[in-house]
Amino acid sequence: MRLKPVPEPPADLDALREFRRAVPLVPGDTDDCCARLRRRCDLPDRQTANDWLAFLRALDLVEETARGFVRADAEPTPERVREGLREEVLLVPEALAALDAASPDDPLTAADLFAATRERVPRHDRARDPDWEATWRDRAARLLGWLALVDLAAPVGDGPDIPESERGYVAGDAV
Incomplete structure (x- = not known):
């Protein structure tokens, strides 16, 4: 199933790296991850943060584990983002x-x-x-x-x- 949410694109991949870094290294539940994204990336509301969390997951920059979401050990390279867009986004x-x-x-x-x-x-x-x-x-x-x-x-x-x-x-x- 392909992902529907498409957040505002950042100015460059460095800004995308900041979104990725806002997701914890230690797994956290959706609410904790969304709160952290909102705080660190100055997002206006939980829904926007949730959209970002789902989008980062589609790009393989975030993983969902049994204990929650965690930052993936992957950089947002142009190739990775292209592949994620092609394969995972509606x-x-x-x-x-x-x-x-x-x-x-x-x-x-x-x-x-x-x-x-x-x-x-x-x-x-x-x-x-x-x-x-x-x-x-x-x-x-x-x-x-x-x-x-x-x-x-x-x-x-x-x-x-x-x-x-x-x-x-x-x-x-x-x-």
């Missing part, structure tokens, strides 16, 4: 296929990715969230940001005045 294969089909003249935007994957959004997410389309459109923008972080996507027309939700992408060098 809609990444579809995003990569859409990026392959995009061109600099017609780059993939978050709205395009959402339109291409709309029918794949789990039914229970649609039922429980009255604004599910906006939620999943935002998720598409974050997902493209993660793919760009590890060179699976490359921004087109990158600039500070282009909102993340409107930025276009094509396949990156690491595809």
Whole structure:
């Protein structure tokens, strides 16, 4: 089963290392790990911390043991993050296929990715969230940001005045 939560991508892999370091070396239960993530990474709430914990686990940077969660003995290299995204995160294969089909003249935007994957959004997410389309459109923008972080996507027309939700992408060098 693939993971749904996709937190805001960090600016670089060094920032991702800080999230990994916030998870204890000695196993802790979910509440303890989330509290530690919130405190050390200045996260706004427990749900955001829980999303990060699940996401770090999907990237094999955190392990779940019988005694709780623990920091994995692995660094967040571009290769490890790429593999985790490809293998464990919902809609990444579809995003990569859409990026392959995009061109600099017609780059993939978050709205395009959402339109291409709309029918794949789990039914229970649609039922429980009255604004599910906006939620999943935002998720598409974050997902493209993660793919760009590890060179699976490359921004087109990158600039500070282009909102993340409107930025276009094509396949990156690491595809």
